[in-house]
C-alpha cells in the first residue's frame with residue numbers, strides 16, 4: 001500500500017530532476033556525500049521537512065537562504081544534520097576492538113606514556129566511548145601507567161552535542177559486556193544510561209568536516225577509527241580522505257576502517273594488518289621512513 005502524502009507536503013512541489021541535481025551537487029561539494037538518484041526521496045524529504053519548519057515553499061528561496069552569509073551557515077549545520085546518517089552503537093564492530101586490544105596494543109611502542117585515539121565521523125559518540133572503554137580496560141589489565149585520550153569528530157553539531165552528554169538508550173549499549181556496563185556507565189531513573197564522568201573526561205568532541213582536514217590543527221594520533229563513514233563518499237574521495245588521515249597518524253600507529261569500505265586502497269606508508277574480521281593498517285615505524 002502506498003504511504004499517503006501528508007497535507008503539508010502538497011504545499012511544496014515535488015523536487016524535479018534538475019532541482020535534485022542542484023541539491024545533491026551542493027551536498028557533495030560541502031560534505032563529500034554522494035546522494036545517488038535512487039536516493040532522491042531521502043534527500044527530498046529531508047529538504048522539504050526543513051523547508052516546512054522554516055516556512056519556505058520554494059526550493060530556490062531556501063537554496064539562496066543557505067548561501068546567504070551567517071544565517072545561511074547556521075542553517076546549513078541543521079540541514080546537514082538532517083541529511084546525514086548517524087546510526088551507531090557501542091561496540092558496533094567487535095572485531096575492530098579485538099584487533100586493537102589483542103593484536104595492535106601489545107606490540108605498539110607507546111611514546112612518552114601517552115596514547116591518543118581518534119574516532120572520525122563519531123556521530124553521537126558511541127564509537128568514541130567504546131574506544132575509551134577498550135583503552136582504559138586494556139591499560140588497567142596490563143598495569144601500564146599510560147595516559148590516554150580520545151577525540152571524536154563529526155560534521156553534525158547536534159550529534160556532537162548528544163555525544164558530549166554521553167546519555168544513551170539501553171539498546172545502544174546492548175553489545176557491551178555486562179562488566180563494562182557496570183564499570184563505565186550508570187543507569188538513570190528513566191532507564192537510560194550515562195557514561196561515567198571519569199570516562200567522559202577522557203573524551204572530547206570537535207566539529208570537523210572531513211573535506212577540510214587540511215585547514216584544521218590535528219595532533220598526531222596513535223589510533224584512528226574511521227568506520228561507517230566512507231560509505232557515503234565516492235571511491236576517489238574515500239582514497240583522498242584516507243591518504244589525508246595517514247598524515248595524522250604517528251609512526252607505528254593504527255588505522256581501522258569499516259570492513260568493505262575501501263578494500264583496494266593502498267598507501268606507501270601503510271601496511272595491512274590481517275585478522276579479527278577487521279580492515280586495519282599500521283603505519284611504518286619511524287626507522288623505516
Ligand SMILES: C[S@@+](CC[C@H](N)C(=O)[O-])C[C@H]1O[C@@H](n2cnc3c(N)ncnc32)[C@H](O)[C@@H]1O
Pocket residue numbers: 030031032033084085086087088089092120121122123124127153154155156159208209210211226227228229232
Ligand atoms: C553512520 S555514522 C558512523 C558512526 C560511527 N563511526 C560508527 O561506526 O558507528 C556516519 C557519520 O559520518 C558523519 N559525516 C558525514 N560526512 C561527514 C564529513 N564530511 N565530515 C565529517 N563527518 C561526516 C555523519 O554526520 C555521521 O555522524
